[in-house]
Amino acid sequence: MDEIRRLEQEINALQEQLRQQNAEAARARQSLIDDNRRSLESYQADMRRAIQDHDSDTQAEYERLLRQYQNSISSDVQIELAKMDADYNRLLNDVKRTEALLLQKNQELEQAIAAIRNDVTRRNEGSSQEAKEYLQHVTSTFHVVEAKPHEKFMPKRLQIFFNAIKDGQQLFKAGLFEAATSVAISAKSGLERLGYSIDDKVEEWDKQFDLFSLKLNYLQSKIQQELADWEQYTGNPSNGKAEARTRNLIAINFWCRGEFADIVQTAKKYQKYVSTLSQVGKDAYLKQADSPSVDDLKKYIEDIEKTDQRLSELSSLYKKRYTASCERSEWGEEIIDFLTTEINLVWLEQLTGFKEATSEVLVSKDFLDFIKSQYGDLTITEDMREWLKIVFENSSENQIYIYILPLEAHGNVVNHIILHIDYGGPEQEMYSRDIYQHICEAIRSAEENDGIVNYAADVNELKVSENKVYSETGKDLERMKRQNR
Numbered sequence: 001m002d003e004i005r006r007l008e009q010e011i012n013a014l015q016e017q018l019r020q021q022n023a024e025a026a027r028a029r030q031s032l033i034d035d036n037r038r039s040l041e042s043y044q045a046d047m048r049r050a051i052q053d054h055d056s057d058t059q060a061e062y063e064r065l066l067r068q069y070q071n072s073i074s075s076d077v078q079i080e081l082a083k084m085d086a087d088y089n090r091l092l093n094d095v096k097r098t099e100a101l102l103l104q105k106n107q108e109l110e111q112a113i114a115a116i117r118n119d120v121t122r123r124n125e126g127s128s129q130e131a132k133e134y135l136q137h138v139t140s141t142f143h144v145v146e147a148k149p150h151e152k153f154m155p156k157r158l159q160i161f162f163n164a165i166k167d168g169q170q171l172f173k174a175g176l177f178e179a180a181t182s183v184a185i186s187a188k189s190g191l192e193r194l195g196y197s198i199d200d201k202v203e204e205w206d207k208q209f210d211l212f213s214l215k216l217n218y219l220q221s222k223i224q225q226e227l228a229d230w231e232q233y234t235g236n237p238s239n240g241k242a243e244a245r246t247r248n249l250i251a252i253n254f255w256c257r258g259e260f261a262d263i264v265q266t267a268k269k270y271q272k273y274v275s276t277l278s279q280v281g282k283d284a285y286l287k288q289a290d291s292p293s294v295d296d297l298k299k300y301i302e303d304i305e306k307t308d309q310r311l312s313e314l315s316s317l318y319k320k321r322y323t324a325s326c327e328r329s330e331w332g333e334e335i336i337d338f339l340t341t342e343i344n345l346v347w348l349e350q351l352t353g354f355k356e357a358t359s360e361v362l363v364s365k366d367f368l369d370f371i372k373s374q375y376g377d378l379t380i381t382e383d384m385r386e387w388l389k390i391v392f393e394n395s396s397e398n399q400i401y402i403y404i405l406p407l408e409a410h411g412n413v414v415n416h417i418i419l420h421i422d423y424g425g426p427e428q429e430m431y432s433r434d435i436y437q438h439i440c441e442a443i444r445s446a447e448e449n450d451g452i453v454n455y456a457a458d459v460n461e462l463k464v465s466e467n468k469v470y471s472e473t474g475k476d477l478e479r480m481k482r483q484n485r
Helices: 002-053 056-072 076-084 086-118 128-146 157-173 177-234 242-255 259-280 282-286 294-341 365-375 429-442 459-463 468-483
Strands: 388-393 399-409 412-422 453-455
Touching: 002 056, 002 086, 002 177, 056 177, 086 177, 128 157, 128 177, 157 177, 177 242, 177 259, 177 282, 177 294, 242 259, 242 294, 242 365, 259 282, 259 294, 294 388, 294 399, 294 412, 294 429, 399 468, 412 429, 412 468, 429 453, 459 468
Parallel strands: 412 453
Antiparallel strands: 388 399, 399 412
16 A cells, blocks of 8 residues: 555656646746737727728738737647747656656556455455545545536546546445555546646637637628628618618628628627627536537637638629629610610610529529519519610611620629620621710710720620620520520
């Protein structure tokens, strides 16, 4: 039994030494984390103002500080610190040596316990009172660790010690007091190590959840500002009215082609985690089976970052889509007015309109919500995000097709016009040239050769274009010509 007590003392001393070494290493690392967290906190108010004022420099600095904080809580920072700081490197090496020695002593303890249990001649040796006290101590330690979120961070590990304590109690009842004491000593040592490990895991989880909350809050602030920007951009403030606010959100989602709703839904999904923790408290939350793990949080953070990036890309794009659509409508009215009054073309109203929505778009939530919200008429099938087609007929019964196309590339949307005249015979180049010039004049195109207006004599050339919009225009032109002859 003297050997058991000697090992117990050595193990306790090593565990205390390891605890101190880890605490010292943690302080060095925590200092860096705390510095970055303080920098973030000092920028919180500036960040909110920057989003409202579209101060890109301040936003960029806040994002830099977020990345800096994210890096500081990463496990990789320990390696970086070791490279830069010789004392820290020495400390990490000391920790490894202590862990190895502690493992060795625990193995020696297990061997000593096995020897005692297997020696039946030592029955009734040792103190009954001492064994009882050790079993009480280990039971108390078990309950302390049991109160921690052990299943989340160290699943099934506590059961091992529960079984060991039960084994010790059975040995005690059998009069094997020395063996019972040895088992209790071993179990208590293991439980203490388990408790420290769980505490470390909880600390790591805290930091990741903090970063998760910061990233989520930043995304939510941007979403709210997007609504305010849209209301200002379109001149349709909601003024606190829920119905008007909903109508504006629907419009944003429509011009984002449904992506804005996905972004909002992502934020709502992750907000549930923050709300639940706030309601039940961290300790209770960590014991819930569906609370996220550290790896889950890292994935959520990555998803929020991607969502934030997509919102940044969409922020100007969907407004340009809306503006381009308004411009198509304006150009359409100007062209109709000019060609019907100045050169007496007949406007074929029944063939004019925005592109018909595809079957997939017709049943999409972003399209249906927008049509219902803006027009209250679900029979509308035109998609205002697509081309605008205007058809005329001249005195020779030649049909004139004008397509105003939105060309979207590199975050920008530019309207181009495709003109085609169905002569039903030889090309009349002079007449085509005149119509081309009239269209340029109608929309006040600065230069006839600026590329905005294009004459397409060959429909097949359009059909085989690598540009999807041109290709679809060619196919529609072919269909229209075939249908109207």
